[in-house]
Amino acid sequence: MMGRLSGLAAAWVVARRDFTAILFSRSFFFFLLGPLFPIVIAVLAGSLGSRVDASQERLLLGVAMGTGEVRKLEQARNQLAPALDDELPRLVVIGRLADGERHDPAQTLASRKANVAAILTGSLAAPVLTGPDGLIEAWQGPVAMLAAQARSGQPIAYPAVALEPVARSNATDRKGRFATAQGAQTLLFLLTMMLAGMVLSNLVEEKGNKIIEVLAAAVPMDAVFLGKLFAMLGVSLVGIATWAAIGGLLWLGGGISPERFPDPAVGWPLLIGLGVIYFAMAYLLLGSVFLTIGSMATTVREVQTLSMPVTMAQLMVFFFASFAMTQPGSAVEIAAVLVPFSSPFAMLARAAQEPALMPHVLAIGWQALWVLLLVRGGARLFRSRVMKSGPAGKVKRSGRRFSRRL
Template identity: 60%
Template sequence: MSTPPQTGRLSTLAAAYIIARRDFVASLFSRSFIFFLLGPLFTLMVGGLAGGIGARVQQNVERPKLGIAMSEFDVIAMTRARHELAGKLGGAIPDLVEVKRLKPGESFDPAAAMRNPSANLGAIVSGTPAAPVLTGPPGRIENWQGQVELIAAEATGQGPTTYPAVTLGKLAQTTTADTRQGHVVTAQLGQVVLFLLTMLLAGMVLSNLVEEKGNKIIEVLAAAIALDAVFLGKLFSMLALSWAGLLVWGLFGGVIWFGGGHSLNDFPPPAVGWPLFLGLGVIYFSLAYLLLGSLFLTIGSIATTIREVQMWSMPISLLQILNFFFASYAVAKPGSVVELMAAIVPFSSPLTMIARAAQDPRLWTHALAIGWQVLCVALLVRIGARLFRTWVMKSGPQGSGGRRRWWHRPAAAVAGVADRALPG
């Protein structure tokens, strides 16, 4: 007696694992993955060149100088006073450049001298050390008023002849204000890194699905297993591929960083400690990637051309930038309604919670946030699968008047041969 054919379907997780393994292996051993790994090298090269050029430009740009136009004796006295004060105050004292030594009774127009383009003058001091006159733009002369008064007092002998030594009383520990400020710095750094990595890597989901739509592969997979499993599998395969790239970049960068004598102590420690902070960073990056990737996956599934993909993905990217600004603003409002709302909105929640890990040592809030974000990922995947089935595959139950209702559950019956063929 022959055994009847098995017609049972794979579970959603089992089917998603098969799709994820298939896509991950195919992408990992492709030539494009090598170029994907080399991408940050070009970014670092361009950043290094831009930083070097910027530093060279800053070195070549002269800072504004303070011109002086007084009698010969007063010019010598003011120059000597400026030199003595510069030894104590350093860059706080502006550079003093001689504009003109005036003869007795000679008139002088500071405004005309300021119009000289080759002098690089920020202001001009004239008159006498006992009654100096500072001429220049309002903002500049207000900033330099105190320095000019010090130079004039030193030149007239009214300044201090000795400067008492200051004894430094160092605290054994940092103050509460220093600790709080350090937590804010770490929170902002964590948000920036999480946002940049998510925006950089989540776009891979789009190209992957658009390519398979063109080859009709997605329709073959959808005929064999549930679309929810297809979407989940593709999301997790791209997430695993991103983590493979991050692992390579992290190992390479870590060797350079720690080999150069640096350590995590160079940055202010987070409130939960570095091990938990890095662990939460892994979780929140994964969830942020899945949330944004599920949107991109939905766009790639219903778009028919690359042009449509670009038109749909740009508003999503702009909204994600707004979410980043929203989460960044919530950093300055810990415990407020603004932070609570930023933690509830799914796409800003990972950014907000990684900042909270740097500022607040409590962990139970992260358990709630992670559960909420996982639920949002599941809902977005389900909605994306229903939209794809209704708009692209033109399948699903008919509503009244012949209209399709995407919220109805589609027919689950598929050929048993497709169920048995996919795992092999």
């Protein structure tokens, strides 16, 4: 065959070439190990944080009142403890005052002689709470309850509350679906941010050894870009499938019941399917832009320099989609759906909250249209800005030889 390959055939050849080259390389094994390190760090950080929280002492409330009032407060604390122990501060007596005697709580707190966070003075009828602003505001209600119970002097008999559980309620369904939408959106963002960045350096090596010139002469540049995008998408999907299989085995081994997780509006099977589709759309949309930006770079150092603004742009898209998720049906959500880069995130969140399916068909078609436009625009920019040097006859002859080998 002396002519150039058709667009789809050329894209398939380029995608197959890149996919097999990456999948059977040694670096792909280390690529699969990539998420292991942040997971290990997160587990260690969570374990360390729980131990630090457990080792911290509970804040204490010092009491400096008359002897009789101190005794009544302690009795009230013991009476309320069975029902409200976690909400009530623990009391430490730092002064039993005689009639007419005064205590300076500010001086005691400043001297650090007593290991208390705040001090309660005054009387049961007019208690005074001294301490840090945020803490005394949080303790204002519990202290008022203690003082009222101490003044009454009568123990409170709490009735036994009968529990009648139901499967679900409308409010819990909305809350659970919102949590599912938030989790799905966050997972989609993390996967896209972690995997789409690889496209930035995809063309640097081939530009250096002149392979891209041979490809450009042999096949349409649009097909080269499209083939490379789908090759990287295929590699990413293989990685995600591997991680999902390992995670599923660990999940089953841990005995975690699926009933503990709230059901999305469209159901779990359809949500997972839409998640895969929207990941592919988000990857292709961002990847087409990253491939264009990376094709303009000449060295790996330039690609590393571009990584920071690219990451910031991804974060802005995620924050926009996350805010739109909290405003269902508003102009903000419609804008997030229409903007192509935030559309996959906004629509995946909507799938968890709304059962309608037709909007997803329209959104996927809209996103696919933008993928084609971005790929064609990136290919034209690459041809006009980068592919300007070299004898045309030499490049064409190299392209014909490459076509015959294909």
